Amino acid sequence: MKRTFITAIFAFSIILFNSGLACTTAIISGKVTPDGRPLLWKHRDADNFNNKVVYEVGPRFKYLALINSDDPERHVWAGTNSAGFSIMNSASYNIKPDTDSTIKQDLEGLIMKLALGSCATITDFAQMLDTLPKPWGVSANFGIIDAKGGAGYFEVKNFSYRFYDANSNTDAPDGFLVRTNFSVSGESNKGAGYIRFATATNLLKEAKAAGDLTPEFLLTNATVSLKQEFTNIDLTKEISKVDKIVSLRDYILRYYSSSTVVIQGVLALEPTDFSTMWVKLGFQPASVAVPLWVGAGGVLPQLITAPGTQNAKLCDYTLQLKKSCFPLENWDEGKNYVLLNSLVNNEQTGLIQLTRVFDREIIQRTQMKYEKWRKFEFNPTEAANFYIELNQDIQHFYKTYFDL
Numbered sequence: 001m002k003r004t005f006i007t008a009i010f011a012f013s014i015i016l017f018n019s020g021l022a023c024t025t026a027i028i029s030g031k032v033t034p035d036g037r038p039l040l041w042k043h044r045d046a047d048n049f050n051n052k053v054v055y056e057v058g059p060r061f062k063y064l065a066l067i068n069s070d071d072p073e074r075h076v077w078a079g080t081n082s083a084g085f086s087i088m089n090s091a092s093y094n095i096k097p098d099t100d101s102t103i104k105q106d107l108e109g110l111i112m113k114l115a116l117g118s119c120a121t122i123t124d125f126a127q128m129l130d131t132l133p134k135p136w137g138v139s140a141n142f143g144i145i146d147a148k149g150g151a152g153y154f155e156v157k158n159f160s161y162r163f164y165d166a167n168s169n170t171d172a173p174d175g176f177l178v179r180t181n182f183s184v185s186g187e188s189n190k191g192a193g194y195i196r197f198a199t200a201t202n203l204l205k206e207a208k209a210a211g212d213l214t215p216e217f218l219l220t221n222a223t224v225s226l227k228q229e230f231t232n233i234d235l236t237k238e239i240s241k242v243d244k245i246v247s248l249r250d251y252i253l254r255y256y257s258s259s260t261v262v263i264q265g266v267l268a269l270e271p272t273d274f275s276t277m278w279v280k281l282g283f284q285p286a287s288v289a290v291p292l293w294v295g296a297g298g299v300l301p302q303l304i305t306a307p308g309t310q311n312a313k314l315c316d317y318t319l320q321l322k323k324s325c326f327p328l329e330n331w332d333e334g335k336n337y338v339l340l341n342s343l344v345n346n347e348q349t350g351l352i353q354l355t356r357v358f359d360r361e362i363i364q365r366t367q368m369k370y371e372k373w374r375k376f377e378f379n380p381t382e383a384a385n386f387y388i389e390l391n392q393d394i395q396h397f398y399k400t401y402f403d404l
Contacts, residue, residue, distance in 0.1 A: 022181050023090040024196045024252045026204060026218075027143045029151050029166040030265070032175030033213045038145040038166070040263040041218045042078045042088040043284070045256040049319055051077075052305050052312035053279055055298045058117020061085070064277050064294050065116060066261055067109075070309045075109025076116060078261040082294045083120035084147025084272035086263040087112050089140045094191030095157045095183040096139045102158045107137035122150040126163070134159050141179040145265045147272050155183040176204050176213070195250040199229035215262050215278055216363050219289045220356045223260040223280065225252050226344065236344050244340045245327070253284065255326055255335040259315075260284050273378035274370070279304060280359075282318030285325070285343050285351040288394055289359040290314075291366045296383040301391045317398050321351060358397055362390065 023046075028039040044051070050069040056062065058081070065079035078088035089108045096102075111132075119125045122144050129136070135158035142154040151166035162185045164171045171177065178200045180193025203222050207213050226235035228251050235246055248254050260280040266272055273295030280287040281304050290304055303314040325342045328334025344350040369386060373379055398404040 022193055022196075022254075022256065024178075024180050024193065024200050025088060025090045025141070025143050026176055026178045026200060027145060027151050027153060027166045028176040028204070028213055029172065030149060030267070031167065032208055034211055036267055038149065038151040038265040039213065039215065039218065040078075040086050040088055040143055040145050040151075040261070040265070041222065042090070042143070042261045043223045043252055043257065044077060044259045044261070045254060046077075046258045047256060049258050049282065050311045050315055051259040051281055052315060053277075053281070053292065053300060054305060055294075055300060056113075056117070058113075060118045061116065061120070062294055062298070063116040064292055064300075065113070066259060066279065069306065069311045069315070071109075072309060073110075074113065076112040077109060077259075078263075079112065079116045080263050080275055080277045080294060081116045081119075082272060084266055084275045085116070085119050085121065085124070086145050086265065086275065086277070087115050087119075087125070088143045088261060088263075090143075090179050090193075091181055092139050092141050092155065092157075092179075092183040092186060092191060093181050094186035095155060097157070097187075100135075100158055102135040102137065104135055104137035104158075105139070108140045108142075111136065111138060112142070121146045121148055122152065122163075125154065126161075129154070129156065129161060141183055143177075143179065145263065147266050147268075147270075147275070149265075149268055151265075153177055153179055155185045174205060174208065176208070178204065195228065195230050196252050199225065199227055199252055202229050203227070215264050215276070216360065218262045219260065219278055219280060219363070220359050223252065223262075223284050224343075224352045224356070226352075227251075235340060238340060239344055239346055240341075241346065242341075245337050246340045247336055248338045249336045255329065255338075257284055258282065260287075262289075271378060274373070276366075281312055282315035283322040283325075284318075285355065286318035286321035287314065288355050288397065289362055290390060290394070291362070293378070293383050295378050295380055296387070297380045299380075299384040299387060301387040301394075303391050303394055314394065317402070317404050320404065321402060325351070354401055362393075 024043040061081040063081035065076040080086040182191025262278040
């Protein structure tokens with residue numbers, strides 16, 4: 001009955017939803033992380049800058065989801081559920097063949113909403129796709145981790161898909177997979193995001209060599225990286241004593257960067273309540289990392305959510321601070337240029353520098369909670385109280401440093 005219901009919802013979905021301009025993503029096998037837990041990373045780029053997190057109850061599972069604030073349908077752009085199943089996507093611009101005349105498109109957010117409500121494993125997701133009516137209305141790379149150690153990407157077009165396994169030495173010799181805005185199974189040298197792909201791949205290789213493929217690395221380094229692989233430029237080395245405008249073209253971080261989600265999965269036989277969804281809501285250099293758990297029982301920090309189609313307060317903070325970073329944003333081409341000193345500077349007062357210090361403090365405090373819970377069990381009451389503490393501390397941070 002539930003599968004029939006899901007199929008019916010999908011069959012009658014005719015509204016088109018914008019799945020975003022570009023994203024940089026990775027799926028990391030637990031084989032190469034220090035603690036053995038898989039990781040999902042989505043650096044979201046979109047033309048809808050107002051994002052928030054919501055708690056939803058699906059047909060089988062409860063879940064947390066990153067959504068566009070003004071979307072009454074609450075279509076999902078990344079999330080995790082009570083079964084330990086987590087999913088994200090990046091748009092693919094080379095996977096749809098020229099012979100495909102399908103009009104229906106941009107239904108990735110609906111598919112991820114359906115998946116979070118009904119899937120527990122990678123196998124479940126494949127079975128869900130197989131039962132949905134075609135064409136699916138998607139051109140995407142769906143990244144997934146699950147509580148059984150599954151990790152990989154489904155490269156999906158309207159009538160078929162191909163799975164790439166992050167646990168496979170053939171598919172992922174480095175123990176991780178990266179996807180931007182092209183698919184490996186798509187047409188060669190087409191699509192977008194090849195330079196971001198190279199930059200992200202190199203960042204992850206360096207982190208792996210250092211034994212640092214962790215949520216902290218992804219949240220405080222990779223997602224606010226100022227490196228560009230093809231030009232071999234590191235903008236952190238370009239800091240000057242005067243205001244300096246530099247190009248951000250083809251960097252992971254860009255004008256359209258709108259949120260980051262990092263999900264740390266669980267070990268085999270570990271309770272799925274420990275699966276953690278980290279969110280940097282809004283413009284990442286101006287945002288802070290917030291840990292979330294489905295097992296907290298529907299409670300969320302007030303700053304990252306909002307009722308109806310209202311905006312999250314944390315996202316509003318970041319977008320206000322973002323204005324000082326792009327002085328030429330009124331010109332279309334001006335969106336590629338950033339005031340570097342607003343991000344990093346010699347005084348250590350750049351957005352990235354200030355938020356990175358606070359991020360590391362939050363991560364350390366969260367780790368202390370983890371260590372306690374893992375000795376006993378996940379404590380929803382303590383998690384909810386921790387949310388209250390974080391909410392207050394985050395507000396204090398923005399008031400102290402930015403008078404917001």
